[in-house]
Amino acid sequence: MTSKPISELKEDEARAELDRLAKEIAYHDRLYHTEDAPEILDGDYDKLRRRNESIETQFPTLVRADSPSKQIGGKISAQFKKVEHSIPMLSLSNAFSDDDVVEFDNRIRRFLGLEPGTIIHTVAEPKIDGLSATLRYEQGRFALGATRGDGTVGEQVTQNLRTICDIPNVLPLDAGSVLEIRGEVYMAKSDFRTLNDRQKTLEQKPFANPRNAAAGSLRQLNPDITAKRPLRFFAYSAGEQSIPISDTQWGFLQTLKRWGFQVNPLTRRCTSIEEILSVYNEIGTKRSELDYEIDGVVYKVDNFDYQNRLGTVSRAPRWAVAHKFPAEQADTVLDRIDIQVGRTGALTPVAHLKPVSVGGVMVSRATLHNEDEIKRLGLMPGDTVRIQRAGDVIPQVVQRVTEGCGSAFKFPKNCPVCGSAAVREPDKAVRRCTGGFNCPAQTVERLKHFISRDAFDIEGLGATHIKDFYDNGIINAPSDIFNLKHQRQALICRDGWGEQSTSKLLQKIEKRRRISLDRFIYALGIPSVGRVTAKLLAKHLRCFTMLREIAPAAIETNGPSHQQLLNIDGLGPVVAKDIAVFFSDGKNQKLLDDLNNILEIQDFSGPDLDGSPIQSKVIVFTGTLENMSRNEAKARAEQLGARVTGSISQKTDFVVAGNKAGTKIEKAAALGVKILDEKAWLSILDM
Numbered sequence: 001m002t003s004k005p006i007s008e009l010k011e012d013e014a015r016a017e018l019d020r021l022a023k024e025i026a027y028h029d030r031l032y033h034t035e036d037a038p039e040i041l042d043g044d045y046d047k048l049r050r051r052n053e054s055i056e057t058q059f060p061t062l063v064r065a066d067s068p069s070k071q072i073g074g075k076i077s078a079q080f081k082k083v084e085h086s087i088p089m090l091s092l093s094n095a096f097s098d099d100d101v102v103e104f105d106n107r108i109r110r111f112l113g114l115e116p117g118t119i120i121h122t123v124a125e126p127k128i129d130g131l132s133a134t135l136r137y138e139q140g141r142f143a144l145g146a147t148r149g150d151g152t153v154g155e156q157v158t159q160n161l162r163t164i165c166d167i168p169n170v171l172p173l174d175a176g177s178v179l180e181i182r183g184e185v186y187m188a189k190s191d192f193r194t195l196n197d198r199q200k201t202l203e204q205k206p207f208a209n210p211r212n213a214a215a216g217s218l219r220q221l222n223p224d225i226t227a228k229r230p231l232r233f234f235a236y237s238a239g240e241q242s243i244p245i246s247d248t249q250w251g252f253l254q255t256l257k258r259w260g261f262q263v264n265p266l267t268r269r270c271t272s273i274e275e276i277l278s279v280y281n282e283i284g285t286k287r288s289e290l291d292y293e294i295d296g297v298v299y300k301v302d303n304f305d306y307q308n309r310l311g312t313v314s315r316a317p318r319w320a321v322a323h324k325f326p327a328e329q330a331d332t333v334l335d336r337i338d339i340q341v342g343r344t345g346a347l348t349p350v351a352h353l354k355p356v357s358v359g360g361v362m363v364s365r366a367t368l369h370n371e372d373e374i375k376r377l378g379l380m381p382g383d384t385v386r387i388q389r390a391g392d393v394i395p396q397v398v399q400r401v402t403e404g405c406g407s408a409f410k411f412p413k414n415c416p417v418c419g420s421a422a423v424r425e426p427d428k429a430v431r432r433c434t435g436g437f438n439c440p441a442q443t444v445e446r447l448k449h450f451i452s453r454d455a456f457d458i459e460g461l462g463a464t465h466i467k468d469f470y471d472n473g474i475i476n477a478p479s480d481i482f483n484l485k486h487q488r489q490a491l492i493c494r495d496g497w498g499e500q501s502t503s504k505l506l507q508k509i510e511k512r513r514r515i516s517l518d519r520f521i522y523a524l525g526i527p528s529v530g531r532v533t534a535k536l537l538a539k540h541l542r543c544f545t546m547l548r549e550i551a552p553a554a555i556e557t558n559g560p561s562h563q564q565l566l567n568i569d570g571l572g573p574v575v576a577k578d579i580a581v582f583f584s585d586g587k588n589q590k591l592l593d594d595l596n597n598i599l600e601i602q603d604f605s606g607p608d609l610d611g612s613p614i615q616s617k618v619i620v621f622t623g624t625l626e627n628m629s630r631n632e633a634k635a636r637a638e639q640l641g642a643r644v645t646g647s648i649s650q651k652t653d654f655v656v657a658g659n660k661a662g663t664k665i666e667k668a669a670a671l672g673v674k675i676l677d678e679k680a681w682l683s684i685l686d687m
């Protein structure tokens with residue numbers, strides 16, 4: 001930025017600077033909103049805008065038609081309102097081969113306990129590569145629209161969605177008082193090309209692919225900009241509905257068509273696996289001719305009764321699967337191999353490549369996983385390699401194509417950041433830096449994880465800020481983030497952090513002092529504890545005090561606490577060990593004490609199961625049930641807050657006995673445990 005005082009600017013200089021500022025601000029807006037990758041601190045951005053406004057005040061006749069000051073809500077710090085979805089927006093599990101699809105069908109049959117030969121109607125729909133959105137109609141009028149977000153909470157983008165012609169504003173009366181329609185917002189390939197040509201003419205950076213262009217266009221704070229972007233919408237499912245629209249997915253889609261929604265024309269209703277796979281091949285053949293991007297075919301069980309019975313597991317429905325198209329590949333030159341140090345100290349080799357387009361996305365880096373992978377592929381810098389990317393996963397190197405003239409890569413035995421020994425655990429492929437909290441790379445990565453989206457998610461505090469604060473000694477440990485208010489003056493004096501941005505950041509940090517137990521556990525970055533495990537732990541242990549009691553005690557593998565962790569369905573011995581090791585480490589205990597002193601960690605508040613007759617009950621199923629498989633019975637019991645175990649003990653509340661129940665009945669009787677027959681079990685479900 002020129003430092004010339006505004007009062008000294010000549011008219012020509014002012015015009016040129018306003019031109020440059022308009023472009024620069026638009027560029028940073030896009031990085032922030034579209035690519036979620038800001039390059040500058042908020043304070044520096046504010047300075048650009050302030051300078052733009054001051055020059056405009058001095059030279060009112062030079063205000064540009066596209067001036068950043070004219071853009072409604074264009075302020076980068078402004079945010080979309082958050083919307084909690086009344087019914088979560090799920091994701092899909094994937095199938096990569098025909099065998100996976102057969103297994104999907106078998107799983108459904110087993111779960112529903114269907115007679116062999118029973119026909120399961122399945123709807124096959126192209127998997128559109130855009131971003132999902134939900135449209136809420138109240139009294140037949142489009143009232144609220146939101147992005148998927150993390151599946152539970154999305155962003156309110158109603159005005160932007162109103163600009164999309166494929167979205168009807170009004171529905172007929174039979175839509176009921178509340179109806180949520182879900183589907184994919186996308187940009188046609190042809191529109192994407194035109195838009196990018198326009199971006200180039202305006203000397204603005206083109207979008208990487210139609211998906212990014214659609215996401216960037218929908219997430220505009222100014223709906224006038226969205227209106228100029230050619231977005232489209234395919235409808236494919238429902239959220240909340242006050243009256244059921246249909247008994248089947250197929251019927252539902254037909255109704256949507258009548259109401260004016262676009263339903264993908266390649267959608268088919270199939271009666272067998274063979275038919276499903278032939279639709280997959282048919283859609284795959286047409287893929288390149290379609291004017292929109294698809295990355296697979298989604299199969300959904302047609303019958304909604306079956307769908308309800310099948311339910312969900314780990315945020316994906318059991319009744320649907322996405323059959324992905326094979327990964328896209330390209331060849332390029334391996335320039336060099338770098339080593340990255342992650343938050344658990346793992347040394348990950350990263351391939352730096354000559355940039356190449358793989359299925360429309362420019363790729364210049366790929367993961368090499370670990371040192372064995374480099375050996376397996378026989379890679380040396382200078383080689384030509386084949387890389388592939390599928391969906392959102394990190395690109396991978398598949399094989400060496402031709403040998404270059406580089407020399408062999410030596411995997412380091414010391415951490416490239418802190419110099420500590422990097423050791424391989426027996427039988428593990430990963431080499432880890434032993435520096436722990438003394439390794440700057442590990443500490444920074446832990447801090448970045450701590451504030452990441454599914455953890456503390458502090459608005460205005462990104463990974464770049466964390467690195468900057470750490471490098472300058474402002475933050476060393478997670479608790480320092482919540483003590484930043486004591487360093488207010490030091491922050492204000494930092495380049496790019498004025499009075500305003502500092503106050504705003506401190507306010508946002510304060511807002512996060514209160515945190516749910518599952519987010520808190522996830523934020524700790526315990527090896528092998530992701531979002532799902534963090535939720536399981538929170539759900540079963542309910543409060544921080546319990547967690548502090550059970551988790552460190554679980555280090556005793558023969559003790560009751562270890563057993564209590566293993567009793568959590570979905571948590572195995574490896575994860576239990578990682579949890580116990582983390583919580584019994586002295587440094588981590590200090591970290592937990594520090595955080596507990598400054599945070600309000602909320603007890604787990606699971607779904608409202610107050611009315612459930614089997615909430616917290618321990619149930620054992622034995623024998624064959626006539627109306628549902630063992631898996632379904634277990635899933636239904638767990639949905640209602642019960643815990644299902646395999647063996648009967650004093651703690652068992654009751655046993656559900658089907659046909660041929662065997663010896664468990666005797667054991668139950670001996671222990672005085674209540675025994676229910678299938679009829680009684682079904683009446684509990686009916687309650």
Ligand code: IVH
Nearest residue numbers: 090091092125126127128131132184236298
């Ligand atoms: S159904 C309950 N149908 O894929 C399942 N999703 O990987 C909800 N998608 O977030 C999704 N085309 O953005 C469904 N025909 C289709 C789809 C589709 C694209 C996307 C959607 C979803 C993601 C899940």
